[in-house]
Amino acid sequence: MKSLPEFKDVLSAAEKIAGYAFETPLLIAQDLSEKLDAEIYIKPECLQRVGAFKFRGAFNRLSRLTAEERKRGVVAYSSGNHAQGVAASAQILGMDAVIVMPTDSPQMKLQNTKDYGAEVITYDRETESREDIADKISEERGCIVVPSFEDFYIISGQGTVALEALSQAEEKGVKLDLFMTPIGGGGLISGCSLAVKGLSPKTEIYGVEPEGFNDVQRSLESGEIKSNQTATGSICDAILTFHPEPMTFKIMSDNLSGVLTVSDQEVLVAMKYAWEKLKLVVEPGACVALAAVLHGKIDVKGKKVCLVLSGGNVDEQTFKNALDT
Amino acid sequence: MKSLPEFKDVLSAAEKIAGYAFETPLLIAQDLSEKLDAEIYIKPECLQRVGAFKFRGAFNRLSRLTAEERKRGVVAYSSGNHAQGVAASAQILGMDAVIVMPTDSPQMKLQNTKDYGAEVITYDRETESREDIADKISEERGCIVVPSFEDFYIISGQGTVALEALSQAEEKGVKLDLFMTPIGGGGLISGCSLAVKGLSPKTEIYGVEPEGFNDVQRSLESGEIKSNQTATGSICDAILTFHPEPMTFKIMSDNLSGVLTVSDQEVLVAMKYAWEKLKLVVEPGACVALAAVLHGKIDVKGKKVCLVLSGGNVDEQTFKNALDT
Numbered sequence: 001m002k003s004l005p006e007f008k009d010v011l012s013a014a015e016k017i018a019g020y021a022f023e024t025p026l027l028i029a030q031d032l033s034e035k036l037d038a039e040i041y042i043k044p045e046c047l048q049r050v051g052a053f054k055f056r057g058a059f060n061r062l063s064r065l066t067a068e069e070r071k072r073g074v075v076a077y078s079s080g081n082h083a084q085g086v087a088a089s090a091q092i093l094g095m096d097a098v099i100v101m102p103t104d105s106p107q108m109k110l111q112n113t114k115d116y117g118a119e120v121i122t123y124d125r126e127t128e129s130r131e132d133i134a135d136k137i138s139e140e141r142g143c144i145v146v147p148s149f150e151d152f153y154i155i156s157g158q159g160t161v162a163l164e165a166l167s168q169a170e171e172k173g174v175k176l177d178l179f180m181t182p183i184g185g186g187g188l189i190s191g192c193s194l195a196v197k198g199l200s201p202k203t204e205i206y207g208v209e210p211e212g213f214n215d216v217q218r219s220l221e222s223g224e225i226k227s228n229q230t231a232t233g234s235i236c237d238a239i240l241t242f243h244p245e246p247m248t249f250k251i252m253s254d255n256l257s258g259v260l261t262v263s264d265q266e267v268l269v270a271m272k273y274a275w276e277k278l279k280l281v282v283e284p285g286a287c288v289a290l291a292a293v294l295h296g297k298i299d300v301k302g303k304k305v306c307l308v309l310s311g312g313n314v315d316e317q318t319f320k321n322a323l324d325t
Numbered sequence: 326m327k328s329l330p331e332f333k334d335v336l337s338a339a340e341k342i343a344g345y346a347f348e349t350p351l352l353i354a355q356d357l358s359e360k361l362d363a364e365i366y367i368k369p370e371c372l373q374r375v376g377a378f379k380f381r382g383a384f385n386r387l388s389r390l391t392a393e394e395r396k397r398g399v400v401a402y403s404s405g406n407h408a409q410g411v412a413a414s415a416q417i418l419g420m421d422a423v424i425v426m427p428t429d430s431p432q433m434k435l436q437n438t439k440d441y442g443a444e445v446i447t448y449d450r451e452t453e454s455r456e457d458i459a460d461k462i463s464e465e466r467g468c469i470v471v472p473s474f475e476d477f478y479i480i481s482g483q484g485t486v487a488l489e490a491l492s493q494a495e496e497k498g499v500k501l502d503l504f505m506t507p508i509g510g511g512g513l514i515s516g517c518s519l520a521v522k523g524l525s526p527k528t529e530i531y532g533v534e535p536e537g538f539n540d541v542q543r544s545l546e547s548g549e550i551k552s553n554q555t556a557t558g559s560i561c562d563a564i565l566t567f568h569p570e571p572m573t574f575k576i577m578s579d580n581l582s583g584v585l586t587v588s589d590q591e592v593l594v595a596m597k598y599a600w601e602k603l604k605l606v607v608e609p610g611a612c613v614a615l616a617a618v619l620h621g622k623i624d625v626k627g628k629k630v631c632l633v634l635s636g637g638n639v640d641e642q643t644f645k646n647a648l649d650t
Binding site: 022024025027028030044046047049051189239275276278279280281282312316319320323 | 347349350352355371372376421433450539549600601603604605606607637641644645648
């Protein structure tokens with residue numbers, strides 16, 4: 001296995017992305033806190049540059065490339081948020097970017113990625129391998145592959161979400177009991193767990209996956225990497241990853257207290273709740289931790305909890321479906 | 326005329342509401358800034374307690390009542406956001422509150438006001454006088470009338486929006502050229518203008534009203550208080566006030582550089598823009614300053630601008646109408 005990032009690497013990432021990534025606020029969820037007799041805080045990464053936390057890891061990764069590598073450009077595969085993160089980072093750093101995206105990506109994510117100046121190549125999620133397509137492009141054009149989560153700098157970049165949240169909590173005099181994020185490939189929660197364990201070792205970390213796509217839950221329970229059966233069939237497009245990879249699996253195994261699951265219906269309810277009470281636009285996959293807490297999947301009574309809402313790039317129709325819930 | 330609040334009264338309000346009102350963040354609007362070749366900042370008061378800036382003034386006002394007055398309780402009239410601000414403040418301070426609201430208030434605002442423990446009495450906007458109803462209740466029950474804008478403590482409380490925004494801008498090393506807010510009765514912009522002129526006298530202040538409800542624009546142009554013809558007919562329910570009152574008229578006359586107007590259609594476009602690019606849920610009346618800038622009603626090229634998005638309490642159907650725009 002490649003060397004694993006540590007807490008100090010998250011600190012280094014924070015320096016690297018400062019002035020490019022936004023410092024998102026830490027919000028108190030007043031209504032939810034009263035409802036659950038808890039102190040619930042929200043880290044709204046939907047307010048991040050490109051509308052998702054993915055900019056943090058992507059910018060950290062790309063800014064570590066050598067001058068020679070930068071000239072070669074980058075290629076990435078992503079259902080949309082990593083795509084936008086890589087495209088926007090490449091644009092800022094003056095590099096070419098090719099992004100391999102599934103044909104069924106939300107229209108907004110496809111359009112935004114093009115708007116950040118990237119060349120977009122689409123593929124069929126069920127029949128084609130995005131890794132193969134990216135490898136082929138890398139071989140033909142000489143550009144650098146930027147993984148969506150299994151990468152030293154990507155993981156440590158995503159960890160700045162928790163680094164920021166914990167320092168903001170500390171400013172408010174708050175010591176968190178629980179820190180919760182969505183899980184796709186595990187880049188976000190792995191990086192965050194490094195920051196949480198570095199700053200506040202007693203804070204427990206939980207991840208949340210969509211029902212039927214609980215590869216990480218099954219992997220951690222069994223002690224070996226397990227895969228999902230399919231890559232489609234949930235509205236949580238941003239977090240439908242086949243399986244964790246060795247780095248994220250190892251870090252999650254070391255640091256997570258547990259993984260919960262939520263249904264698509266519970267996610268829609270959470271999206272509507274975020275609209276109604278938090279006044280935030282959150283995409284399905286970014287809402288799973290909120291959905292888990294709203295639906296009592298974990299007992300938070302009397303606890304201080306931070307929920308990461310990881311992105312807000314959602315199509316109109318999906319959003320309307322949530323409002324109709 | 327009653328004595329007018331000054332900059333020092335905004336500072337005093339900030340102390341009074343600290344720990345009750347939220348400190349909302351100052352966000353950079355990346356896409357809008359690039360589109361307009363400007364630096365556009367957003368002060369999202371939709372993220373404020375009760376989903377609107379109105380909590381600031383209401384809490385400042387209610388917390389100034391004597392122990393004897395608190396026992397008598399309060400009565401207020403409002404289309405919805407002041408209602409929620411007063412109801413939530415009264416609940417925190419352990420007082421009774423009666424709120425007089427139009428029958429056509431957004432359902433969410435009526436429900437939230439009840440949820441904060443207030444007694445809600447509805448009236449017909451076109452045929453009944455909310456002032457008369459409130460006065461009658463005050464007389465019968467002995468409770469204190471809390472005006473929605475024409476009040477020393479309400480105005481100075483609302484001014485904390487700008488106080489916070491300017492101090493946050495300063496932390497980022499930003500000196501604002503323009504500060505823009507919606508105008509209803511003028512409480513928000515009057516209070517903000519005291520803070521802006523106190524901290525940054527060269528920053529220009531513009532207000533925005535719905536087309537056909539430009540009572541303040543006409544009042545400032547003519548030098549005397551002018552009224553709107555009607556109280557209904559725009560989607561901007563939160564800011565359909567008949568006319569400014571002596572205090573807000575005087576402060577606005579002294580401090581404003583101008584007033585702009587926007588159509589309902591332009592407001593819907595701005596709501597959708599806030600959803601798509603800012604990931605914020607903003608109600609129609611709260612979107613007018615954003616609508617004005619988006620539609621080129623004022624030249625912001627090369628300027629540093631702060632737009633107040635003053636609230637986010639909007640019904641589903643209105644929000645869907647914006648998404649369909």
